[in-house]
Every structure is written in structure tokens, then in C-alpha cells.
Amino acid sequence: MNSSEAKEILLLYRPGTAELADPQMTEALALARQEPELGRWFEQHRAFQKSMRAGLQQIEVPAHLRTSLLARMQTQPTVVTPSAWWRSPVWLTAAAAVVLLLGLAGVWWKPRPTDRFANYESRMVGEAQREYRMDVVTNDMRQIRQFMATRGAPADYDVTPGLKRLQLTGGGRLTWRNNPVAMVCFDRGDKQMLFLFVMKRSAVKDPPPETPRLAKVNQMLTARWTHGDNTYVLAGPEEADFVKKYL
Numbered sequence: 001m002n003s004s005e006a007k008e009i010l011l012l013y014r015p016g017t018a019e020l021a022d023p024q025m026t027e028a029l030a031l032a033r034q035e036p037e038l039g040r041w042f043e044q045h046r047a048f049q050k051s052m053r054a055g056l057q058q059i060e061v062p063a064h065l066r067t068s069l070l071a072r073m074q075t076q077p078t079v080v081t082p083s084a085w086w087r088s089p090v091w092l093t094a095a096a097a098v099v100l101l102l103g104l105a106g107v108w109w110k111p112r113p114t115d116r117f118a119n120y121e122s123r124m125v126g127e128a129q130r131e132y133r134m135d136v137v138t139n140d141m142r143q144i145r146q147f148m149a150t151r152g153a154p155a156d157y158d159v160t161p162g163l164k165r166l167q168l169t170g171g172g173r174l175t176w177r178n179n180p181v182a183m184v185c186f187d188r189g190d191k192q193m194l195f196l197f198v199m200k201r202s203a204v205k206d207p208p209p210e211t212p213r214l215a216k217v218n219q220m221l222t223a224r225w226t227h228g229d230n231t232y233v234l235a236g237p238e239e240a241d242f243v244k245k246y247l
Contacts, residue, residue, distance in 0.1 A: 005122075009027075124176070124233050139167065140168075141168060144168075148182045154182045154198045154199065154200060157230055157232070161247075163186055163246055166186040168184070168186055169185045174197070181199045188237075192237050195234070198230050202229075204231065212224065212225040212243055
């Protein structure tokens with residue numbers, strides 16, 4: 001997870017909510033404690049949240065409102081024509097305060113990016129680049145498929161002919177915005193690893209085409225494609241004939 005991704009998640013942070021139990025929120029909070037710039041941004045975000053709550057709490061309900069409503073019900077038992085309550089100075093003041101706070105929120109918050117494939121690919125490459133721990137270490141693909149199936153991750157993924165020639169080392173279950181991701185790891189043979197990430201195509205709004213396409217993401221070379229219900233990302237060190245070797 002990088003700082004940009006952490007900000008997207010931390011924008012949803014609310015003190016004392018159940019979201020603190022979300023693994024992504026926990027990871028984003030940990031990153032905010034490690035990175036000074038992200039930490040400063042998060043403190044400003046929390047201060048804004050506190051200020052906004054305090055402003056809303058200061059909007060008082062008029063003390064005479066209940067008495068006035070009861071009096072009108074007693075004196076006008078038949079047809080009651082509603083008065084233009086929105087023209088009351090008290091309500092106008094309250095409405096102006098809410099509009100101001102919402103305006104500040106609009107300036108502070110940026111719209112959360114949609115579930116685009118590029119965001120998913122960048123996140124998975126980041127997982128491959130940093131120190132990671134495989135959930136299962138084995139050279140038996142059946143064990144990895146069984147592990148993924150029991151944890152809700154795609155287990156029906158296809159392994160390309162090029163990857164079948166490599167040494168399988170293990171795999172792990174990851175998540176991206178609450179969508180399970182299967183990570184399968186291969187040893188290229190020179191102490192370099194290749195990572196195959198598989199997720200359901202329905203999890204992104206713009207899945208890649210069936211024909212593999214290459215891209216350079218965070219200093220790694222990726223091939224992305226879709227087949228059946230799954231979308232694939234193969235990430236590894238940059239080299240010539242990447243597609244020809246591994247796909």
C-alpha cells in the first residue's frame with residue numbers, strides 16, 4: 001500500500017467505528033504512523049472531522065419550537081396551513097451553517113476513485129515489491145488451489161504454458177477493496193520471482209481485454225489480460241520477450 005492508496009482508505013476513517021477492524025484501514029493507519037507526510041495529512045483530516053462535528057453540534061434547536069407547535073395544534077384543530085418554516089431566521093442561520101460545513105467538506109474531500117483496473121494493478125505490484133509472506137509454501141499447485149478455495153479467493157485460474165515451466169514456490173490470499181485476490185508465486189531461476197495475481201473480472205469496471213498487454217508499473221513489468229470470469233496480472237522484473245517466455 002502506498003501513500004495515495006492509504007489516503008483513499010483514511011478518508012473513510014471515523015473515530016470509534018467498526019471500520020477500524022478492516023485490515024486495509026489497519027494497514028493505512030500503520031502507514032500513517034510510519035510516513036511523516038502522510039501522518040501530517042491524517043492529523044489535518046482528523047482535525048477537520050472534529051471541527052465539523054463540533055460545528056454541527058452547535059446548531060441548537062429553537063427552545064420555543066415544541067411549545068409553538070403544540071400551541072398551533074390546540075388553537076387550529078381543523079385545517080392547518082403550514083407556515084414557511086424555512087424563512088425563519090433561526091432556520092436560515094442553521095441552514096447557512098450546514099451549507100458552509102458541506103462546502104468545506106467538498107473542498108477537503110476529493111471524490112474517491114472508482115474501481116479501476118489501474119488502481120488494482122498498482123496495488124498488487126506494490127505487494128510484490130515490498131517484503132511479503134506467502135500463506136502457503138509448496139510446489140504443488142493442487143494445494144494452492146485448495147487453499148484459495150477455502151478462503152474465497154479464485155481457485156479456478158489458468159496457468160500459462162510459460163509459467164508451468166517455472167518452479168512453483170507458493171501463494172497467498174490478498175484483498176483489494178474487499179475483493180479476494182489469489183497470488184501465485186514462481187521462481188524465475190535466477191533468484192528473481194514472478195507473481196501471478198488473479199481476481200474476478202466483475203471487481204473492476206474496466207477489465208483488460210483477452211489479448212495480453214504489457215505495461216511498466218512501479219518499475220516492474222506487467223502483463224494483464226482477462227479470461228473467462230477472471231482477470232490476471234503477471235508481474236516481474238523487466239526483460240525481453242516477457243510475453244513469449246511466460247504466456
